Structures are given as structure tokens and as C-alpha cells.
Amino acid sequence: MLELTELKKRALETLESDFESLKMGVDESLDVYAGKISEVALQASNLGHTMNDKKLVRKLLNSVPEKFIQIVPAIEQFVDLGVMPFQEAVGRLKAFEERTKKKNKEVDMHDRLLFTKEEGKEKVKEQKWEHCGHESSKQGNKECCRVKYEKTWKNKLGNQAQQDKDHIKCFKCNERGHFRHECPNWKRREETNLIRDEDDEPTLL
The missing domain is CATH 1.10.1200 (Non-ribosomal Peptide Synthetase Peptidyl Carrier Protein; Chain A)
Incomplete structure (x- = not known):
């Protein structure tokens, strides 16, 4: 016991x-x-x-x-x-x-949704700069594509501006396509006159 x-x-x-x-x-x-x-x-x-x-x-x-x-x-x-x-x-x-x-x-689901949304924005940006035609774009150089994109739009805007001035008549040379201050003929005349004035100046002995 x-x-x-x-x-x-x-x-x-x-x-x-x-x-x-x-x-x-x-x-x-x-x-x-x-x-x-x-x-x-x-x-x-x-x-x-x-x-x-x-x-x-x-x-x-x-x-x-x-x-x-x-x-x-x-x-x-x-x-x-x-x-x-x-x-x-x-x-x-x-x-x-x-x-x-x-x-x-x-909280995890909320974070996932935010991540998915931001990821979608990044993909849209990447697609926007794709296929610029440069070799560097195939290697993922977005800066190359961005410059290409901007130049394209600048050219389009420049062409549009030129088309808008086709009906403009220059008051100096009476030709169409530019304003008076842009007149290439008048600039050439001014340069010619300047050269003549310089030639006509008396030479100091």
C-alpha cells in the first residue's frame, strides 16, 4: 500500500x-x-x-x-x-x-485588388510604348518608344498647323502658306540688302 x-x-x-x-x-x-x-x-x-x-x-x-x-x-x-x-x-x-x-x-483581399489594379495600369503603359520599330524597344527600352511616340505626335501637329496656314497670304511677298514675319523671300531680300549696304560703305584710308 x-x-x-x-x-x-x-x-x-x-x-x-x-x-x-x-x-x-x-x-x-x-x-x-x-x-x-x-x-x-x-x-x-x-x-x-x-x-x-x-x-x-x-x-x-x-x-x-x-x-x-x-x-x-x-x-x-x-x-x-x-x-x-x-x-x-x-x-x-x-x-x-x-x-x-x-x-x-x-485586408489581404483588399491588398490583392489594389495590386491587380496597379499591375493593370502598368500593363497598359507598357502596351502603349510597344512596337515603336526600334531594336531597343524589343529589349524593353520604354524611353526609346516614348520618344518615338512624342515625335510622331509632334509631326502630326506640325502637318496640321501647315495645312491650317495654306490659306494664309503673306503681305510681303503675296505668296500663300506663311505669315509676314515668317516670309523666307523677305528674309533673303533683307540679307541681300545688308550685304549691298556693307559693300557700298566708303573705305577709310
């Missing part, structure tokens, strides 16, 4: 050591970890020792990972841990975990 009592005592000491060393892993399921605590309590009960809910709740709250850091202080502050059932503590932690997962999914 004495030997049996001593064996139980040693077994209880081992269980107590195992209980104190329990700690929930970062990726471990809350149900699995709560099951480990309940299993130790059951084994202790079979040896004639009762681990009350207060001890189990305190162990649970003190050994969960950092992701529960917001809910644990709230439970400790607003709930009487002395009368709180162990399964209720587990349920509160699970409810918090589910809300956190749902919120993270919503």
Missing part, C-alpha cells in the same frame, strides 16, 4: 512538471493545445488529484502565443477567472482567433 501511494505521488509530480512545461506553438491549433491541458488534468484526476478550472484557465491564458495578446488582458480584466469554466476560456480565445483570421483575409 505504501509503495502504491509512493508511485502515485511520483506520477503526480511528473504530471505536474509536464503541465507546467506545456506551451502552445505558434502554428498549433487551439483545440489541440486545449486538449493537451485537458488530458493532463484527466490523468491527474485518475490518480486522485483534481486540477480545478481556475488552474486550467490560468495555464491556458499564460501559455498562448503572442497572436492572442489583445484578448488575454481583456479576459483577465472583465471576467472573474476564479469562476470561469475552462471551456468558456477556450471558446473566447477561439472566437477572437476567428475574427482575426476573417479580418486578415479581408
